[in-house]
Amino acid sequence: MTQSEKTIDSPLIRKLAETERRYVELQESLSDPAVLANPARVIAASKESGQLESVVTMFRQYKDSARQVEELSEMSANKSDADMAELATSELPEARAKADALLEQLKGEFVAAEDNAVDSFFLEIRAGTGGEEAALFGRDLYEMYRRYCEQKRWRFDVSDFSQSDRGGFKEVIVNIKGPGAYRHLQFEGGGHRVQRVPETEAQGRIHTSAATVAVLPEMPDVKIDVNPRDVEESGCRGGGPGGQNVNKVETGWQLLHKPTGLRFKMTEHKSQAQNKERAWALLRATLYETERAKQHAQQTSARKAMMGSGDRSQRIRTYNFPQNRCTDHRLGGEGGGEKNFNLEQIVQGNMDPLIDALLELDKQQRLEAL
Numbered sequence: 001m002t003q004s005e006k007t008i009d010s011p012l013i014r015k016l017a018e019t020e021r022r023y024v025e026l027q028e029s030l031s032d033p034a035v036l037a038n039p040a041r042v043i044a045a046s047k048e049s050g051q052l053e054s055v056v057t058m059f060r061q062y063k064d065s066a067r068q069v070e071e072l073s074e075m076s077a078n079k080s081d082a083d084m085a086e087l088a089t090s091e092l093p094e095a096r097a098k099a100d101a102l103l104e105q106l107k108g109e110f111v112a113a114e115d116n117a118v119d120s121f122f123l124e125i126r127a128g129t130g131g132e133e134a135a136l137f138g139r140d141l142y143e144m145y146r147r148y149c150e151q152k153r154w155r156f157d158v159s160d161f162s163q164s165d166r167g168g169f170k171e172v173i174v175n176i177k178g179p180g181a182y183r184h185l186q187f188e189g190g191g192h193r194v195q196r197v198p199e200t201e202a203q204g205r206i207h208t209s210a211a212t213v214a215v216l217p218e219m220p221d222v223k224i225d226v227n228p229r230d231v232e233e234s235g236c237r238g239g240g241p242g243g244q245n246v247n248k249v250e251t252g253w254q255l256l257h258k259p260t261g262l263r264f265k266m267t268e269h270k271s272q273a274q275n276k277e278r279a280w281a282l283l284r285a286t287l288y289e290t291e292r293a294k295q296h297a298q299q300t301s302a303r304k305a306m307m308g309s310g311d312r313s314q315r316i317r318t319y320n321f322p323q324n325r326c327t328d329h330r331l332g333g334e335g336g337g338e339k340n341f342n343l344e345q346i347v348q349g350n351m352d353p354l355i356d357a358l359l360e361l362d363k364q365q366r367l368e369a370l
Helices: 011-029 039-076 082-116 131-152 181-188 272-300 343-347 352-368
Strands: 120-127 155-163 169-177 190-196 207-217 231-236 252-257 262-266 315-320 325-332 338-342
Touching: 011 039, 011 082, 039 082, 082 181, 082 352, 120 131, 120 181, 120 272, 131 155, 131 169, 131 181, 131 190, 131 207, 131 343, 155 262, 169 181, 181 207, 181 352, 207 272, 231 272, 252 272, 262 272, 315 343, 325 343, 325 352, 338 343, 338 352
Parallel strands: 190 315
Antiparallel strands: 120 169, 120 207, 155 169, 190 207, 231 252, 252 262, 315 325, 325 338
16 A cells, blocks of 8 residues: 555645635635625635645645546456556556655645744844853854855844954844745754864864844734733834845844843844834744743643744754864754754754654654644
């Protein structure tokens, strides 16, 4: 029995059938006069329908292919028509291979659908333990992500940054936009550790430093209520890495969320109004992600999820420069070993082998949790 034949009544197929039913309901609702009379409902139904369409289209292709496999299997077993049985037997391997290939594509499309709905997010890098060397490592991470996004043609806009004396980053916040960007970078949240001889080391000794990364999706449909009385806000001067967009006037905007102590400063745009809007967006995204992480922690105890919540206290990766080795601690190989990647390639932004391995692990875990 092939993979596609084993999966006909699997949890995945049942979940996909539910998705298809929901898609049909949404399509029918867009012809309902009561829905058409309400622009907000039309927009919501159209958006949800659009998000489901690619998965449903592929699911229907798979069902057609699986049906063809079933028909050919029945024909090949028909002893009353030897010629037809022989023809069906010869066509069956190709039909099975096509159905199995569609199923693998469908798995990837299904688990990515929710992530692909996020079209904008903030990537926040903060220097951790290690002083000046940690700030320099923070800048290295920034450059790694910038190069990777450049290769993918995703927008990469610096929203705020704080430099150290040697040009490192104590903190940098970037807004990233583009198809598939969140899907590929969502697992970067957590603790990143570097082992190398720092520029500040005179005796050639290897030091260990750290930086933390947070990935904060912008969810326009999620309502996060923030009491204006809980927020102090004011204008500030703009700026950017390497002297970009430096202003002598107050075009930036900064916020302090008093209940949490969160501070944000936006200098990305030349317009103060735009910077104010982006600062509030980052505040809402951070509060949303904090709540989502709590929910994830509750869910993790009930399912086999090992990717982690993106909590910055969780060490996810080590960058070992003397051995030119990048190790992601979530990617255990056979026998419990860890998987290593070429560090020189990774820091140059050639992250696809590492990202692809994380996506494959995520896909397996999500399918097991169905």
